[in-house]
Amino acid sequence: MIRKTRLFTPGPTPLLPAAQFAMAAADIHHRTPEFRALYTKVLRDLKTFVGTKNDVILLASSGTGAMEASVSNLTSPGDRVLVLSAGKFGERWVSLAKAFGCDVDVVSAPYGQTFDLEEVRRALKIETRAVFMQATETSTGVRHCVSGVAEVLKQSGKDAVLVVDAITGLGTTHINMDGWGVDVLIGGSQKAVMIPPGLSYLAVSDRAWELMEISLNPRYYFDLRKERKSAAKGESAYTPAVALIAALGAALDYIAAQADGDLAAGRAKLVENAETCAAMTRAAVEALGLKLFAPEAPSAAATAVLPPPGMDSGVFVKELKNRFAAVITNGQGEMKGQIFRIAHLGFFDYMDTIALVGALEQVASSLKLPGFAFGKALVAAQNVFASRAPDEAARHNCPCGRPIGHSAMAGVSLPAR
Numbered sequence: 001m002i003r004k005t006r007l008f009t010p011g012p013t014p015l016l017p018a019a020q021f022a023m024a025a026a027d028i029h030h031r032t033p034e035f036r037a038l039y040t041k042v043l044r045d046l047k048t049f050v051g052t053k054n055d056v057i058l059l060a061s062s063g064t065g066a067m068e069a070s071v072s073n074l075t076s077p078g079d080r081v082l083v084l085s086a087g088k089f090g091e092r093w094v095s096l097a098k099a100f101g102c103d104v105d106v107v108s109a110p111y112g113q114t115f116d117l118e119e120v121r122r123a124l125k126i127e128t129r130a131v132f133m134q135a136t137e138t139s140t141g142v143r144h145c146v147s148g149v150a151e152v153l154k155q156s157g158k159d160a161v162l163v164v165d166a167i168t169g170l171g172t173t174h175i176n177m178d179g180w181g182v183d184v185l186i187g188g189s190q191k192a193v194m195i196p197p198g199l200s201y202l203a204v205s206d207r208a209w210e211l212m213e214i215s216l217n218p219r220y221y222f223d224l225r226k227e228r229k230s231a232a233k234g235e236s237a238y239t240p241a242v243a244l245i246a247a248l249g250a251a252l253d254y255i256a257a258q259a260d261g262d263l264a265a266g267r268a269k270l271v272e273n274a275e276t277c278a279a280m281t282r283a284a285v286e287a288l289g290l291k292l293f294a295p296e297a298p299s300a301a302a303t304a305v306l307p308p309p310g311m312d313s314g315v316f317v318k319e320l321k322n323r324f325a326a327v328i329t330n331g332q333g334e335m336k337g338q339i340f341r342i343a344h345l346g347f348f349d350y351m352d353t354i355a356l357v358g359a360l361e362q363v364a365s366s367l368k369l370p371g372f373a374f375g376k377a378l379v380a381a382q383n384v385f386a387s388r389a390p391d392e393a394a395r396h397n398c399p400c401g402r403p404i405g406h407s408a409m410a411g412v413s414l415p416a417r
């Protein structure tokens, strides 16, 4: 059979065709009214996508650039900071904070698990300047409780800012930045927004903007204050990644179009979509007799799966690639060989998920997994979809034809008491 290459990787993720066309057509100079119109619209839409009233800053870098920018802009050498770390991306916060001279406290959880909020509470010190965490730890497939950490911070009465790497959390997890009191929320282009790598973005609270004024760490290209000033005029401080910005505009339009032009509702649909794909995948791999690596706090961004005891997880990666051109990822770093990861964030749908489960059955069959029979994983995934889909549809199509969320009492007069 011929094979169509399909990415099931947690970044880069599959590209949205409309975004690819927008990139190809983005032959505009960045100091023109045409670009200013595009940039202003994309920044405004990004705010809606993130779900915040805060300014959003776009950077020409991969996600790590925005992580670095939040460390360099918010800290001074010698500052005490707290990192919540449970995987490769948590460890990246530790390295970054150390690189900028911070005194780093760490609350960690074993790979595959999330932190104990009580431990977070105890680790907060009066002088803690900032807390850094992930919304979803892509290396282990875990979802962390951002609202819980924000609550602990609020209750503590300490004024550390909360910085959340939501690079795979945005578009897979409901996040209420302003309501919870998150100070910096970071996203990246090659994840849920379905475009190529090369852009990162940060939503920044008033408190964080104030802190930047007294922070002493050096910054130049990633000086967020400079970018904010330029953005207010519809421009970026330096030459922007014009083509990627055009792609991002098209992707945000697509997400809005999923909910009749309402971008916030489109984002909620994107989250539900990832959650459904993730739930189908979890049920399928368990039906194959495989164990989830993060059964207690699984993220909808990616599902991490343990191979059968004694087997290298790379076998699944290789078989799916060689036989079906389906690209999944191995574990990162020392997790290589121990887990494989299947992504759900962004441009994945029911059809993609069912196809991958079908291919996984073929691989499980050729590997002669104990107790294997064709159909078990597919049935499990189908049942998950069938039990979720009507709810999802109901949320958007009220049987009365009015938009969902309308008042049930509209036009109905209540009997007098």
Ligand SMILES: *Cc1c(COP(=O)(O)O)cnc(C)c1O
Pocket (backbone or CB within 6 Å): 010, 011, 062, 063, 064, 065, 089, 134, 136, 137, 138, 165, 167, 168, 188
């Ligand atoms: C992808 C990712 C990043 C960013 O990595 P880059 O390679 O710099 O884009 C950061 N954090 C998490 C959780 C990620 O999944």
